[in-house]
Amino acid sequence: MSDRGNFDMTVMPDQEERTHSRGGVSLPKAEQTTTAAAESDPMQCCEAVIRAKSFSLYYGQTVGVKDVTLDIYRCSVTSIIGPSGCGKSTLLRSINRMNDLVPSARAEGKLEVAGTDVYDRRINLVNLRQQVGMVFQHPNPFPKSIYDNIAFGPRLQGIRRRSRLDEIVERCLRSAALWEEVRDDLKKSALALSGGQQQRLCIARALATEPKVLLMDEPCSALDPIATGRIEELIGKLRDNYSIVIVTHNMQQAARVSERTAFMCMGELIEYGLTRDVFTNPQQKRTEDYITGRFG
Amino acid sequence: MPRNELTMTEGSESAAAAGFDRSLLLTPGRDLAGYLGRGIGWVLLTTVACASVMAVMLIFVFIFKEAWPFLTGGRVMEFFGSTAWYPARDDEFGALSLFAGSAYATAGATLIAGLLGVSAAVFLSDIVPFRIRQILKPVVEILAAIPSVAYGFFALLVVAPWMQDTLGFTTGTNILNVTVMLSIMAVPTVVSIAEDALTAVGRNLREGAYAMGCTRAETLVKVVIPAAHSGIIAAVILGMMRAIGETMLVWMASGNAAQVPSPWWDLSQSVRTVTATIAGEMGETERGGVHYHALFALGLLLLTITFGLNLVSEYFLRRTRRRQGTGG
Numbered sequence: 001m002s003d004r005g006n007f008d009m010t011v012m013p014d015q016e017e018r019t020h021s022r023g024g025v026s027l028p029k030a031e032q033t034t035t036a037a038a039e040s041d042p043m044q045c046c047e048a049v050i051r052a053k054s055f056s057l058y059y060g061q062t063v064g065v066k067d068v069t070l071d072i073y074r075c076s077v078t079s080i081i082g083p084s085g086c087g088k089s090t091l092l093r094s095i096n097r098m099n100d101l102v103p104s105a106r107a108e109g110k111l112e113v114a115g116t117d118v119y120d121r122r123i124n125l126v127n128l129r130q131q132v133g134m135v136f137q138h139p140n141p142f143p144k145s146i147y148d149n150i151a152f153g154p155r156l157q158g159i160r161r162r163s164r165l166d167e168i169v170e171r172c173l174r175s176a177a178l179w180e181e182v183r184d185d186l187k188k189s190a191l192a193l194s195g196g197q198q199q200r201l202c203i204a205r206a207l208a209t210e211p212k213v214l215l216m217d218e219p220c221s222a223l224d225p226i227a228t229g230r231i232e233e234l235i236g237k238l239r240d241n242y243s244i245v246i247v248t249h250n251m252q253q254a255a256r257v258s259e260r261t262a263f264m265c266m267g268e269l270i271e272y273g274l275t276r277d278v279f280t281n282p283q284q285k286r287t288e289d290y291i292t293g294r295f296g
Numbered sequence: 297m298p299r300n301e302l303t304m305t306e307g308s309e310s311a312a313a314a315g316f317d318r319s320l321l322l323t324p325g326r327d328l329a330g331y332l333g334r335g336i337g338w339v340l341l342t343t344v345a346c347a348s349v350m351a352v353m354l355i356f357v358f359i360f361k362e363a364w365p366f367l368t369g370g371r372v373m374e375f376f377g378s379t380a381w382y383p384a385r386d387d388e389f390g391a392l393s394l395f396a397g398s399a400y401a402t403a404g405a406t407l408i409a410g411l412l413g414v415s416a417a418v419f420l421s422d423i424v425p426f427r428i429r430q431i432l433k434p435v436v437e438i439l440a441a442i443p444s445v446a447y448g449f450f451a452l453l454v455v456a457p458w459m460q461d462t463l464g465f466t467t468g469t470n471i472l473n474v475t476v477m478l479s480i481m482a483v484p485t486v487v488s489i490a491e492d493a494l495t496a497v498g499r500n501l502r503e504g505a506y507a508m509g510c511t512r513a514e515t516l517v518k519v520v521i522p523a524a525h526s527g528i529i530a531a532v533i534l535g536m537m538r539a540i541g542e543t544m545l546v547w548m549a550s551g552n553a554a555q556v557p558s559p560w561w562d563l564s565q566s567v568r569t570v571t572a573t574i575a576g577e578m579g580e581t582e583r584g585g586v587h588y589h590a591l592f593a594l595g596l597l598l599l600t601i602t603f604g605l606n607l608v609s610e611y612f613l614r615r616t617r618r619r620q621g622t623g624g
Contacts, residue, residue: 098503103425130509140500143523152518153508202504209509 049074049213049243050095055109057087057094059102064090066267067109072260077235077244079258079275081251083290087267088247092215094118095245096132097125113213130157133206137218139198141190141205146173146182149190149201153209168208176204177234196227200234207242214238216246220253232257251291255279263287356599363596366589375593381554381568383577383587391594396556397567401546404475404563405482405539410532412479413486417531420487421494422516433491440484448548451477456549465564469551472563477549478542482535489534493527493616494520530612537605540598543571552576570594 048071057064065087072078080088090099097118099105107119118128130153141149150169159165169186173179178200182193190201199219206214216235220228235244235257248254254261255275262272263284271278271287282288289295322330366375371389378390416436420429455477456468465472497520505515521528551566554573558565574591581587 096507098507101499101503101506126509126511128509129507134507136500136503136507138500140504142501142504142519156509156514156518205508 047074048072049114050245051110051112051115052091053110053112055091055094055111056107057090057099058106058108060104063087063267064099064105065094068264068269070262070269070272072243072245074243075240076260077239077246077258078260078262079254080245080247080262080264081249081254081290082264082270083295084249086264088262088264089217090267091264092217092245092247093134095213095215096129096134097123098134100125126156130209131211132213132215133209133211134215135199135202135206135217135219138222139195139202141193141198141201143189143191145187146190146193146201147186149205150208152205157209172204172207175207175238176200177230177237178204194227196223196230199223199227199231203231203234203238207238211242213243213245216244218247218249221249228253251279263290265290359592359596359599362589362592364589366586366593369586369589371586371590375590379556381573383590384580387586389586389590391570391590393554393556394568394570394573394594397550397554398540398569398571400471400557400563400567401474401478401550401569402536402539404471405478406532406536408475408479409482409486409535409539413483413531413535414490414528416483416487417490417494417528418516418521420491422512422520433488436484436487438484440488442481444481444542444545445548447477447481448545451545451549459564463564467551467564467566469549470564470566471550471557474546474550474567475563477545478539481542481545482538485538486531486535489531490524490528493524493531496527496616497523524616526612527616530609530616533605533609533612537602537609540605541571541602543575547572547575570598574598 050072052068052070055068056066068091080091082088093099094107094111095113095118099107110117111119113128113132116123142152144152147169150172151165154165154168159168170179170183173182178197181197182188182201190198193201199222203214203219220231223231232253235246238244239259246254246258258275260273261275261278263270263278263282263286265286271282271284273283278287279291282291286295366372375389375391377392378388379393379396380386380388380390381393382388420433420436424432451473452469455473459465459468459470459473501519501523502515505519510518546569550569550572552568552572553566554568555565557563557567574594577587578591581591
């Protein structure tokens, strides 16, 4: 199990740089300026971390995602919106191959993460999923203690030293803005936490494997408005260090948290662009109808 | 005018005005009939329910009453301290050899049935495609319906001669035979309940594990099985209870020699269990004699153990249900 690290997927040089410099809370200072600069002229920001090229995914005969081509950029938040059953979750789950759990799923076209096609036969699923973390619609902490939940991923990677694990647990809980609330009962069962805390725990758990990308599948739909607010705040903090893709039914949420928005309908990508453009000046009729509430 | 009356009359009038042509209230006769019917139903069901509970309680009381003379007869030390069980010939009641027999058979069967059953349950819940599981699981559950005498035949006529001829044991009815047959009999119970527990773990936990980069084996060992551990423990205990309480099969397959095997690891020797002793000797004993009461003492002990195990398994099953109830 300790040889997991040797199979590291293709990592871009500047991503590696980032891995080394991450961890400090003060670091994003310099980053923020780039983000700010990026926001003023965002399209030329940075390169794509996820790249779909005429990607389709079928469940048996049913179309899940049809011929989607889009680039998702590094260190920004991209939201995917659209009516129920439009394939947004399917697209999200294709990125870390969670659709493999459905036996009849079949992919066509290309879906690249950091330059590697994830539907390549030789893909190392373990390394892919540890570097493309996922947060689900319903909080799904393991029925273990808070500590063991966070330490789960690092332990899979073969980290056994107590001090190292302690350090990771604290760092991840801090990043997920949960440390202050649980620091005194790390031994408590994760199931005893409230729904919002459980979801932040799941985010912390995903951070513990040092991912580069975080996929969030309607992370707030099972939470109340206050918990939702905290998660959104957290997404705002994480955007400096992680590329986040979030699927949401809540258009205000998409407008609040994301830099770019993709609108999908019937498995197809209808429109993709900067969030403010998509929401204020949609190019497509269907996008306009959806965001103004005329359909969906 | 009292307010109720007003609303009543106004209500029926406005009901008619709104087009409700059938009365919304019961006639006095139907109201009374309904009231009486509910009362009678309650009394009947309560009686039946109480009778079944009472029957179980009375069995306890009866066995305890019949065991009491032996327990107070000053022979308890011998009962729990000696291995010599010669009730008819020498008036000796050392039940330790019987306990040893039961312990061997039960422990062996629990071990084998637990390992086989839990592996099979994991296989059914997580490895085979769902459609095949839908066929296989009922088949396994049907195995639980085979009467134990049938297993006894098999043990006596197939396994025993095979052990004598091929393995060279002096007797084919021995610990190994009874253990293997008991475990085969207990496996369906374990599989059925453990599989339920594993299936109940739910897709979201499995997805969580895969998303953390677990392989399928890691998902099963580190997440699914720990999450289902209460149900799995309950399943193994229920399998164990089948083995402890089984009489006919052990009567046919164990050889019925009241002895503690020596050396202790020699599984080719015959033993005799508590259940087989009661079944075998009750017919020959004199009613009201020491032997008679001693057999009841054995029965009481058996009842206490199975009752205790039942409580433990119930506790674990409840824990599983509660956990699923609160989500997670």
